[in-house]
Amino acid sequence: MDMAFNLRQEQSHKLLLTMEMKQGLDILQYSLDELDRYLEEKLADNPVAEYRSPYDHYVIPWPSLPGTFRRTHADGDDSWSLEERIRAEESIEELIVAQLRLMDAPNQVIELACRLVGFLDEMGYLREPMAELTKELNMSVEAIEEAINLLQRVDPPGIGARNIKECLHLQVGRIKEPLRQIVSILVEEHLDDLAAGRHKSIQRALRVSGEALQRAVEALRTLNPRPASLLGGYRPSYIIPDVTVEKVGSQLVVLANRLASPRIELNDDVWKQSGSKETPPDVRAYVDSHRKEALGLAKALRNRSTTVVRVADAILHAQAPFFERGRGALLPLTLRDIAVATGFHESTVSRTVRGKYMQTPHGVFELSYFFTSRIPSSGGLTSAEAVKEALRQLIATEDPRTPLSDDALATLLVNRGIEVSRRTIAKYRDEMGILSSVKRRRFG
Structure with a gap:
């Protein structure tokens, strides 16, 4: 059998990512929180660099909590750094147990109630079946019921409820008469009717x-179906804007938020000492490699900041009407548009806008917010966000006794020159958390 081997010379292009390039791409893509964790881990054992987290000096107000759980800073100042805020935050279990320990009840009931706290879900509900509780705790149904009754006396009301109906019943006592009785009946017998908008039937x-x-319905809506949220059962995310838009003279400009910039401080004394003749070669190499790593990270941080500012500046110019007039003036925008304006690749723009925030005259927005799809209109094209803003305005000014249906909203927008279907209206309304017309109707 004859075998022929042919040699051919071909030219191909391959992009080989160096470790430095990959590190730069990772750092560009990270949100501030991810970047903080990454740098802290990278520099934890670096002998020639000290890491300064943006959270060390970025101050946020401490939010008010119900009851006696409000903390005060040692020097009387109500401002806490984010690091202090998270460190001081107690878990929901600790807050509930602290209340149980102060209650007037037999010790065995208190101890059992404290054990039940471990079965609460993130909403503050006790959903474990009684059969499972008796098996897990090796206690009688009567003993567990007594402990549940004690648990349900903690603040805020609703903790320890077995279902949403019981959760709301535990809170009805907050409502003043004569509404309390009607609300209690609504909770017990008509939650499904309310959800379906069967108001005439309830009347x-x-x-x-x-x-x-x-x-009565408005009073019912003041009750909280997620009582654990009032005790810090969920941890809110704190947004630090990466860039701010400020007016300089008559023009708006993008500025890097220096408080949001992690810092790497080099200790050159250690590096210089390692260069002495008495220093063993392996120690010198160890220190030198860590210094190079720190310098590489510092360079990547500078590049990240420059890139974010350039992309944000391109967004500022592309969305000029938004910065002048607000959400309703947001224009259609794609990653490609910004890539062309900046000279970056689309993938670079995508990494840059991920998890980065801009402080604007109209609030704080993620950079990705400014990229929105195109919708035909009489003026050419408008953005999905501008359509949502128009919907908000229409619904805000509707007659609550005869709220606008999705068909009616679509017709009104078409009359304004914005071509959207009823299905699109329903989709946008759901995304904005706005109820259907049936559920928006007021019956007074």
């Missing part, structure tokens, strides 16, 4: 006026 069953029912 007939309760024999109350539309106005009285409206007041």
Whole structure:
């Protein structure tokens, strides 16, 4: 069998990423929180560099908490750094147990109630079946019920509820009479009717006026179906803008937020000492490699900051009407548009806008917010966000007794020259957390 081997010379282009390039791309893509964790880990054992987290000096207000759980800074100042805020934050379990320990009840009941705290979910509910609780705790149903009753006395009301109906019942006592009785009946018998918008049916069953029912429903909406949230059962995210838009003279400009910039400080004394003749070669190499690593990270941070500012500046110019007039003036924008304006690759723009925030005259927005799809309009094209803003305005000014249906909203927008379907209206309304017309209707 003859075998022929042919040699051919081909030219191909391959992009080989060096470790330095990969590190730079990672750092560009990281959000500030991810970047902080990455740098802290990278520089934890570096003998020639000290890492300065942006959270060390970025101050946020301490939010008010219910009851006695508000903390005060040692020097009386109500401002805490983010690091202090997170470090001082107690878990929901600790807060509930602290209350139980102060209650007037037999010790065995308190101890059992404290054990039940471990079964609460993130909303503060006790959903574990009684059969499982008796097995896990090796206690009788009667003992567990007594401990649950004690647990349900902690603040805020609703903690320890087995379901949403019980959770709301535990809070009804906050509502003043005569509404309390109507709200209690609504919780017990008509939650499904309320969800389905069967208001006339509820009126007939309760024999109350539309106005009285409206007041009761508004009172019901003040109750919290997620009681654990009031105790820090969820941890809110704190946003530090990477860039700010400020007016300089008559023009708006993008500035890097220096408080949001992690810092790497080099200790040159250690490096210089390692260069002495008495220093063993392996120690000298160790220190030198760590110094190079720190310098590389510092360079990547500078490049990240420069890139974010350039992309943000391109967004500022591309979305000029937004910065002048607000959300309703947001224009269609794609990653490619900004790539062309900056000379960056689309993938670089995508990495840059991920998890980065801009402080604007109209609030703080993630850079990705400014990229929105194109929708036909009489003026050419408009953005999806501008359509949402138009919807917000229409719904805010509707007659609450006869709220606008999705079909009606679509017709009004078409009359304004914005071509959207009823299905698109429903999609945008859901994304904005706005109820359907049936559920928005007021009956007073």
